[in-house]
Amino acid sequence: MQTPVTTYLDDIYECCLDNRSGERADYIRELAEADPEPFAIALCTPDGTQYSAGDALREFTIQSISKPFAYALALRDRGFEAVNAAVDVEPSGDAFNEISLDEHTGRPENPMINIGALTTHALIGGPDASAAQRSALIVEGLSQFAGRELTVDEGACASELEDAWRNLALAALMRAAGKIEDDPDDVVLGYTRQCAVRVTVHDLSVMGMTLARGGVNPLTQERVVSPEIAQQVMAVMTSCGMYDAAGDWLSHVGIPAKSGVSGGILGALPGQVGIGTFSPRLDAFGNSVRGVQAFEQMSKDMGMHMMAIPAPTINAIGQHCRTADGSKLVALQGVLDFPTAEMALRRFAQIPPGSDDVIIDLTLVPSIAQAGAKMLLTGMRSLTAEGHGIVIVDPHQRLTAGEDQVTGLRRLDSRPRGALTAAEAPTG
Ligand code: GLU
Numbered sequence: 001m002q003t004p005v006t007t008y009l010d011d012i013y014e015c016c017l018d019n020r021s022g023e024r025a026d027y028i029r030e031l032a033e034a035d036p037e038p039f040a041i042a043l044c045t046p047d048g049t050q051y052s053a054g055d056a057l058r059e060f061t062i063q064s065i066s067k068p069f070a071y072a073l074a075l076r077d078r079g080f081e082a083v084n085a086a087v088d089v090e091p092s093g094d095a096f097n098e099i100s101l102d103e104h105t106g107r108p109e110n111p112m113i114n115i116g117a118l119t120t121h122a123l124i125g126g127p128d129a130s131a132a133q134r135s136a137l138i139v140e141g142l143s144q145f146a147g148r149e150l151t152v153d154e155g156a157c158a159s160e161l162e163d164a165w166r167n168l169a170l171a172a173l174m175r176a177a178g179k180i181e182d183d184p185d186d187v188v189l190g191y192t193r194q195c196a197v198r199v200t201v202h203d204l205s206v207m208g209m210t211l212a213r214g215g216v217n218p219l220t221q222e223r224v225v226s227p228e229i230a231q232q233v234m235a236v237m238t239s240c241g242m243y244d245a246a247g248d249w250l251s252h253v254g255i256p257a258k259s260g261v262s263g264g265i266l267g268a269l270p271g272q273v274g275i276g277t278f279s280p281r282l283d284a285f286g287n288s289v290r291g292v293q294a295f296e297q298m299s300k301d302m303g304m305h306m307m308a309i310p311a312p313t314i315n316a317i318g319q320h321c322r323t324a325d326g327s328k329l330v331a332l333q334g335v336l337d338f339p340t341a342e343m344a345l346r347r348f349a350q351i352p353p354g355s356d357d358v359i360i361d362l363t364l365v366p367s368i369a370q371a372g373a374k375m376l377l378t379g380m381r382s383l384t385a386e387g388h389g390i391v392i393v394d395p396h397q398r399l400t401a402g403e404d405q406v407t408g409l410r411r412l413d414s415r416p417r418g419a420l421t422a423a424e425a426p427t428g
Pocket of ligand 1: 063064065096097114160167192195259260261262
């Protein structure tokens with residue numbers, strides 16, 4: 001059987017295909033002359049499964065969609081403090097090629113507009129990187145996000161450089177303000193090459209999924225950036241990724257995204273899916289018309305809006321009882337995040353001080369979120385402070401860090417013999 005996801009994507013493709021409104025970008029010769037007809041959609045799931053519809057193997061230049069990834073690489077190479085000192089994270093409310101600077105600090109408003117992207121570009125590779133090294137590092141970094149070796153469309157790069165005066169002026173302004181230290185010519189050349197990297201919608205979906213998985217590529221399993229960087233990049237994409245339509249996009253689509261003038265859109269829904277679309281005709285804001293339509297439809301049909309209310313939390317306490325040897329058993333179930341860990345802590349708080357063991361069974365816990373782990377460890381520490389011994393039953397190794405914070409913690413792969421049936425008396 002063909003999975004219904006393929007049929008669903010085909011339906012979305014068919015429904016958007018007839019929409020021929022919008023215009024190609026006209027300020028870069030190669031883009032003005034590009035075939036306006038191609039259209040493609042691709043999805044990538046957390047385990048690296050890929051789906052597509054349309055012309056999914058066609059390559060196009062990544063353009064502005066490179067910006068969030070260059071920002072990620074700058075954060076990787078220079079750290080949050082240095083990058084934040086150079087570029088702000090505020091939506092500009094201006095066109096992508098405006099001189100949008102914070103009036104107090106003089107920093108570019110964000111890394112998704114050209115003046116901010118030129119500045120982040122110059123930070124990649126550290127202070128000693130030459131322009132050529134930086135350029136190579138960017139192609140390598142983008143390739144790590146895509147999980148395959150990407151190449152530069154030198155023709156597209158040359159065509160944009162014929163008329164890159166505005167970007168040169170922006171880079172020169174940043175050099176004059178001391179925000180970049182390199183020769184503005186080198187920065188514009190490197191940045192334009194960065195924008196001319198060739199990708200397909202498959203690549204975009206994998207790059208999006210790499211961010212959405214917290215920095216780990218779903219195809220190669222390589223960690224490209226830290227979870228903190230991936231989160232920061234998706235946050236800035238959410239507020240600034242869709243040109244001057246970011247607010248509209250957030251309310252109608254609600255998927256962190258970035259679009260580019262060649263007609264691509266990349267989406268990254270945390271933990272769930274990476275999405276790539278390509279169609280060259282753009283709306284008045286510079287976003288691909290069919291791409292926006294496809295994203296709107298998918299978000300609506302699949303409840304992909306990041307603010308969609310998740311399914312109700314299940315009761316985290318599967319079972320609590322006293323075992324044959326007098327220990328207390330608390331069996332947890334479901335994903336352990338803030339609300340479920342709070343339930344567990346409330347249950348722990350009902351256990352009176354004493355020297356008996358408390359057995360915490362994690363067998364039915366599929367994963368533990370950061371908040372859940374912190375709260376669980378705190379709860380276990382409180383129980384030991386009240387005299388209890390702690391035993392965790394953790395056959396799937398869900399609790400991976402912080403055990404050393406709990407004195408005398410013991411681990412078991414299965415419940416101890418005689419520990420329980422649902423009918424046993426509840427603990428006091
Ligand atoms: N290379 C393009 C420029 O700098 C990218 C713009 C975009 O995609 O928004 O003008």
